Amino acid sequence: MADGNSETKSSNQMWGGRFASGPDAIMEEINASIGFDKKLYAQDIRGSIAHATMLAHQGIISTEDKDKIVHGLNTILSEIESGAFEFSRRLEDIHMNIEARLATLIGPAAGRLHTARSRNDQVALDFRLWVKEELQRTEKALTALIAAFLDRAEEHADTVMPGFTHLQTAQPVTFGHHCMAYVEMFGRDRSRVRHAIEHMDESPIGAAALAGTGFPIDRHMTAKALGFAGPTRNSIDTVSDRDFALEFLSMASITATHLSRLAEEIVIWSTPQFGFIRLSDAFSTGSSIMPQKKNPDAAELVRAKTGRINGSLVALLTVMKGLPLAYSKDMQEDKEQVFDAAESLELAIAAMTGMVRDVTIRTDRMKAAAGSGYSTATDLADWLVREAGLPFRDAHHVTGRAVALAEQKSCDLADLSLADLQSIHADITDKVFDVLTVEASVASRTSFGGTAPNEVRKQIAWWRARN
Numbered sequence: 001m002a003d004g005n006s007e008t009k010s011s012n013q014m015w016g017g018r019f020a021s022g023p024d025a026i027m028e029e030i031n032a033s034i035g036f037d038k039k040l041y042a043q044d045i046r047g048s049i050a051h052a053t054m055l056a057h058q059g060i061i062s063t064e065d066k067d068k069i070v071h072g073l074n075t076i077l078s079e080i081e082s083g084a085f086e087f088s089r090r091l092e093d094i095h096m097n098i099e100a101r102l103a104t105l106i107g108p109a110a111g112r113l114h115t116a117r118s119r120n121d122q123v124a125l126d127f128r129l130w131v132k133e134e135l136q137r138t139e140k141a142l143t144a145l146i147a148a149f150l151d152r153a154e155e156h157a158d159t160v161m162p163g164f165t166h167l168q169t170a171q172p173v174t175f176g177h178h179c180m181a182y183v184e185m186f187g188r189d190r191s192r193v194r195h196a197i198e199h200m201d202e203s204p205i206g207a208a209a210l211a212g213t214g215f216p217i218d219r220h221m222t223a224k225a226l227g228f229a230g231p232t233r234n235s236i237d238t239v240s241d242r243d244f245a246l247e248f249l250s251m252a253s254i255t256a257t258h259l260s261r262l263a264e265e266i267v268i269w270s271t272p273q274f275g276f277i278r279l280s281d282a283f284s285t286g287s288s289i290m291p292q293k294k295n296p297d298a299a300e301l302v303r304a305k306t307g308r309i310n311g312s313l314v315a316l317l318t319v320m321k322g323l324p325l326a327y328s329k330d331m332q333e334d335k336e337q338v339f340d341a342a343e344s345l346e347l348a349i350a351a352m353t354g355m356v357r358d359v360t361i362r363t364d365r366m367k368a369a370a371g372s373g374y375s376t377a378t379d380l381a382d383w384l385v386r387e388a389g390l391p392f393r394d395a396h397h398v399t400g401r402a403v404a405l406a407e408q409k410s411c412d413l414a415d416l417s418l419a420d421l422q423s424i425h426a427d428i429t430d431k432v433f434d435v436l437t438v439e440a441s442v443a444s445r446t447s448f449g450g451t452a453p454n455e456v457r458k459q460i461a462w463w464r465a466r467n
Contacts, residue, residue: 034087036336037094041080043129044094045073047122050225051205052113058216060116065109072106073098094126095119116215117208120239120327124204127335129226131248134342135197141349142190142255146183146467148356153179154460157453160438161276161366162375171378172370172438175361177451180459182262187463189255196251200244203228207238210326239327242320245338249313252345256306259348263303266355267296275365280358283351298351305344312337370438374403374413379435379444388427398425412436 049070056066076098079085091097103110156175163173203223206213212235219231232238269276283298316337319330377399384395401424406413409420414436421428434440446452449459 033093033332033335034089034091034097036339037123037126038087038097039335039339040094040123040126040130041098042077043126043133044098044122045077047125047129047205047226048098048113049073050222051117053225054218054222055112055115055215057221058218060215060217061112065112068106068109069102069113072102072110075105076101093119093123095122116213116217117205118210118239120209121204121207121235124207124239124241125226127242127338128200128204128244131244131338132197132200132227134338135193135248135251138251138255138342138345138349139190139193139197141346141353142186142193143467145349145353145356146186146190146463148353149179149183149186150460150463150467152176152356152361153183153456156361156363157456157460159361159363159366160370160442162370162372163451169369169372169375172375172441173445173451174442174453174456175363175366176453176456176460177442180456180463182258183459183463185258186255189251189258192247192251192254196244196247199247201229202232203230204232204238204241206231207235210236210239236326240323240325242316242331242334245334246313246316246320248338249309249316249341252341253306253310253313256309256345256348259352260303260306262352263299266299266359267303270294270296270299274369276362276369278360278362279355280360282358283355298355302348302351305348309341309344312341367438371412371414374406376413376436376438376441377403379441380413380432382444383432383435384425384428387429387431388425390425390427 052061052066052069052073055061056063061069076085079101085101087097088100091100099110099113102113153176156179157177159175160172161175161178162169163171163178203219203226205222205226206217206219223229223231232241266277266279268274270279279294279296279299283296316334319333323330380402381392381395381399384390384398385392388395390398402413402416402421405420405424406416409416414433418428418430418433421432435444442451443453446455449455
């Protein structure tokens, strides 16, 4: 027969280890968010100061209490930034930690701060402010990355290199044109950042728990004080909404995907087989066993960050997908994903900006590779259309025969003799050799957005005026 303590022992074993004190410890562990939402301290204090100022302006609290609250909050801000503030898991979150400390500092006046607001609209405000500030930092970082590419594009507007499809040599392009492709990509990312700021530029404070408040608050006043375009228009949606976080993560995922594609090219181009670029020591490492190795670790880590950022987007989409209106505790799981993705994206953009600025471009290797794989074959086909009057499909067929002959002779198209080419089509003249060099090929691509050096310079000028 079991002794009288068996049930207690079994219960403690069931909770196990760190939860030995039972369900209370588990509840505290799962409920507390202070471990990560303390990152919102500055936004929480800023929002509280704006709220207290508005309450006093509206006559809801006294000016004396407002002054005490503002002084106390600024004291707490200094304590946190100096490292003197002690965060408590028992107090669950950043809001309660600050409020408890405020009560210790100023006494009963602290209790008036929470008039006409809820933790629901308070956390929505804090988080929205943080995301808006992070978006503004991302905009600046992308602007710096675009500027780095514009500098390299201008430097290499005439540098020829192979253009690829399927990672096979397709047609000659300029390295400047290739750089400008990334300017376009990161320019779209920056546009998404700006649109995200515009979409979320509304103040949640004053929505309270979900129904608004009966106090005569002025939500336009707090919105203006906090730098928002205005207040949100529906109190239920306000505390339910995390679209701003999802838009941030969506933008971050697309941007990270662009960074990853760039990282992949850096990895490939830095191999001895390609040798198009040489990374600086600042963004590469050696091998522990092979002394000749120079590994593109920074690019590889940027490439890997994409999976982490994409995972954050999927995680938050999954958290939000089945929630009824309005607030649910599930939404506490929104911040860690955004914080982690923001940190990863910020680091990845900074690393890539450094690599773009520091990398050595091996123009000799690019030029040698630009004419490989019969990259000017399309130029021959176009010449046959323009000069010999052939339909393009016929010109394509003639060009295919010319490539086959060059392969048979183990030479480039430009090295075939006029007699060789005329044996394939009698209307070919010696003028065809004007288009079979890679320089002539890129110079001829003068269509808007094309790879011709002059066109590349036009696009650089357009972007410089807008960057």
